[in-house]
Amino acid sequence: MDTTVADTLIGTTIDGRYRITGRVARGGMATVYTATDERLERTVALKIIHPSQATNAHFVDRFTDEAKTIARLTHPNVVAVYDQGRHQGLPYLVMEYVQGNTLRDLLTQRRRLSPVEALAILEQMLAAIAAAHRAGLVHRDVKPENVLVAEAPSGGVANLVDAVVKVADFGLARAVEASSADEPGQLMATVAYVAPELVTDGHADARTDVYSAGIVLFEMLTGRVPFDGDDPVAVAWQHVDNDVPAPSGLVKGLPTVLDDLTARATRRDPGARPTDAGALLAEVQTVRDDLGAANVETALLRQVPPTRAPVADATTVVPAIGAGDRPPWARLPNQAAPRGQEYTAGRLPRSSRRGSSEGPDRRRILLSAAVAVMVLVVIGSTWWVTLGRYTDAPSLINQTKAQVELSAQQQGFELFYGDGAYSESVPKDTVVSQDPAPDGKVVKGGVITVNLSLGPERFAVPDLAGLELAAARGELEQLNLKLKEGSGQYSDTVPEGAVLSSDPKTGTQLKRGATVTVALSKGRAPIRVPDLNGKNINEARDELAKLGLTASERYKDSDQPKDTVIGQTPKSGTGATKDDEVTLDVSKGPPLVTVPDLTNQPCQDARAALEGLGLRVRIDFNPNAFVRSQQPGGNTQVEPQTEVAIQCF
Known part of the structure; x- marks a missing residue:
């Protein structure tokens, strides 16, 4: 889906300088766009705070x-910050634009990384966080979504060892936390990576970032986070109650030194962890050097020529895979140059010399034999790594959860459930996608990630009544809905510019991108209805005509005199516009009385009967007669x- 279609900021020029060209991502607090800095002619990233956050002065x-x-x-x-400002009252930041992917994107594509790749990325992450720690800053939200892996100059990010890593969103987590300081019980961190001390007492320091970095390392090595669940609060408390398991318990064959490194970084007691990111970085570099020295397979791949064995005067370098084996443009500050040991034909290292009696032919034979063995090892290892240990992934699409779990049991593979995906056509809890795809390659007995359908995606129209237009738009955008401004209406109770009503009504379930039309108040109408x-x-008719209003009457029985106004709609004081109608309730007068036939009745009895009916009596002649x-x-x-x-006589 094209996420830029419904965004009204696309094409807008901010501060006369930054022309927004597209939307990159939308988070809970802000939206990130790509923009062109027309003054310096470069692409930048522009982050604009959501309208719902702009009213929080402390946060801003x-x-x-x-x-x-x-x-x-x-x-x-560190992703650089170039500029800041406000657009229509909303704060924004202008930052360095990093061409590439987030670490989350890479983990979604590949599920997990090799130890060498994971440590190479972690080194640069920690270098950035260590710089912040030295400046007195704590990131507070270290996670794969905030780690950007830039494309190498050769293009792409396939070689993660050579890729440049940048950490984003320094300081924003601190600002978010401060804005919520008065909200007890609210945890401003991502629960999958949250340190125990943040859960128990809300305290964060450099060791908090060390813990989160250790969780990221665990995920890079295993393809999952150590604690997961549907209840975020329960997940957060798992960090308090449980130790992070060893990565090798989930991925067989991982070196124990990685288990030890992960355990040191994720100890529940902050005092038992490395003191800051710089201390953890030193440990990571030591572990990476140890892994590099032991990684014979990679060393052999690097030393074997592509087409033939080396000739007598060739020089072959066998480098260790350590902290210095990245190219100069990707090397960390103060990092040593690549280390290696030269083996030159006709000249062995001093420790290997036996004397001058061995001739060059024998040395050539030994070297050729060694290279041949290396080639066989490489070929065999390559076959096993690329083909031998793989099988075709079965098709799980459109199977129910129960069917998938039965297939996994029968065919001997593990299941990993992804976040799921909404679908208009695939029933809920039915597989909508899988990785690897059907007939793709998967390690025998390995893991297949499936995403179950969440059913049709729907968003309920929120209650917008009384909100300002910008706030209403923000509420709808957070729910992936669009706002359309309808015709305004006068209101005696809702301030001018605020939402009177919405169409569809509050609670209606809509698809992503659907439009909600809002009617805004125009304030009080200019004419005041008089009391009639x-x-x-x-x-009453004459008074209404002078104000430009029209009258309509409804006659009703009443004890009030005939043609007297006994009620009106709308009430007096209500706002109205020219030619509006005012309905008047008018008395038809009291009900008529039927005069009885009093002939031949005693005159005094007749008087009493008539007065009892509310009539007046006049007696002519003899009041004591009939x-x-x-x-x-x-x-x-x-x-x-x-x-x-x-008449009585």
């Missing part, structure tokens, strides 16, 4: 201070308080 201040510190930390294995309760309908006639007549409907005249 520490981020800025640490950036200044790292900019002064000059070292060939108790006014005559005609008076009713002979009435006005209005019987069964006539009249309004309350209507006068009824009765």
